[in-house]
Amino acid sequence: MRVLIAILLGACGAAPPPVPPAEGPGPSARIETCSPLRFLDRVADRPDFVRAASGIAAVEGGWVIAQDDLAWVAVRRPDGGLDALPLPAGPGGARIFEERLGNRDDKPDLESAVALPDGRALLFGSGASPGRVSVVIVDAAARATRVVDAAPLYAALRARTDLSGSELNLEGAAVVGDALWLFQRGNGAPRDGILPINAVVEIPLDALLAYLDGGPTPPLRRVRAFDLGRAGDVAYGFTDAASDGARVWFLASAEDSPDALRDGPILGTRVGTIEGERIRWGPVREPDGSPSQRKLEGLLIDGDAAWAVTDADDPDRASELCRLTLTRG
Numbered sequence: 001m002r003v004l005i006a007i008l009l010g011a012c013g014a015a016p017p018p019v020p021p022a023e024g025p026g027p028s029a030r031i032e033t034c035s036p037l038r039f040l041d042r043v044a045d046r047p048d049f050v051r052a053a054s055g056i057a058a059v060e061g062g063w064v065i066a067q068d069d070l071a072w073v074a075v076r077r078p079d080g081g082l083d084a085l086p087l088p089a090g091p092g093g094a095r096i097f098e099e100r101l102g103n104r105d106d107k108p109d110l111e112s113a114v115a116l117p118d119g120r121a122l123l124f125g126s127g128a129s130p131g132r133v134s135v136v137i138v139d140a141a142a143r144a145t146r147v148v149d150a151a152p153l154y155a156a157l158r159a160r161t162d163l164s165g166s167e168l169n170l171e172g173a174a175v176v177g178d179a180l181w182l183f184q185r186g187n188g189a190p191r192d193g194i195l196p197i198n199a200v201v202e203i204p205l206d207a208l209l210a211y212l213d214g215g216p217t218p219p220l221r222r223v224r225a226f227d228l229g230r231a232g233d234v235a236y237g238f239t240d241a242a243s244d245g246a247r248v249w250f251l252a253s254a255e256d257s258p259d260a261l262r263d264g265p266i267l268g269t270r271v272g273t274i275e276g277e278r279i280r281w282g283p284v285r286e287p288d289g290s291p292s293q294r295k296l297e298g299l300l301i302d303g304d305a306a307w308a309v310t311d312a313d314d315p316d317r318a319s320e321l322c323r324l325t326l327t328r329g
Helices: 002-012 151-159 205-212
Strands: 028-036 053-059 062-067 072-076 082-086 110-115 121-125 134-139 144-149 170-176 179-184 199-204 222-225 234-243 248-255 266-275 278-285 296-302 305-310 320-327
Touching: 028 305, 053 121, 053 170, 053 305, 062 110, 062 121, 062 296, 072 134, 082 144, 110 179, 110 296, 121 170, 170 248, 179 205, 179 234, 199 205, 234 266, 248 278, 248 296
Parallel strands: 028 278, 053 110, 053 296, 110 170, 170 234, 234 296
Antiparallel strands: 028 320, 053 062, 062 072, 072 082, 110 121, 121 134, 134 144, 170 179, 179 199, 199 222, 234 248, 248 266, 266 278, 296 305, 305 320
């Protein structure tokens, strides 16, 4: 009966109750070191540092880093140096997007990066507005990119209000078995009686890759909503995810922002895991043990440690690459 109800709720777009946290101690993380991500050069349409980093994936040829307000992809080489791969320019030939240039709404808003089994990476736009619906395929070994207008896929995602809630805002991605999981960040503004939702949708990976090569829109296989807790009156929302093969790890921040398009102060940051139907979480702490209020937006699992990238929401500040020690709980 519960399965039938879930199927009917998904078919009509109604949001089922979110999965609550499991009892018992959850995982936690401690930031060990952070260092700014800087290029060795500056060009006219790119700063000399990574800005607004929002996703990281380890692939053949290096670590791919997404930036949400630049039409550039960063690749961290095995020697620690950084390369920059240009993406198609936006309106007026711009590759830099910010408030003071008057073109912030034109940014590609690439918010997640995920490694594929074949050694490439996918970067996903947030879908928070009609111009943020691209998927970028990155071949880091060949230093090549291909941009796919994925508007039909994002329309299907937005139509599933049990996933998108009041505002679609995809912030994380992970390959789990034969599926791609996309993570919806529930930081939108309530709209027409619909509330924001933290949720995960599963898409068959082979169908998604076929779609990116010109095939039909892939099916959305399963949607689950999750309760990530609150910092005072502000709900935590997914900011990225990664799989270690046994479980899915995620980052979540409590950002006091009015909607999915605008930024706000970070009141807290969490790390958590999803194992089957169980979700658990715990704090991210600074090197001195204090609770972290960094906006961690990209996650890469490395055994009992992890790497994360930061978004300072400041166009003049370099994003940082942080190494974290994980406690599984």
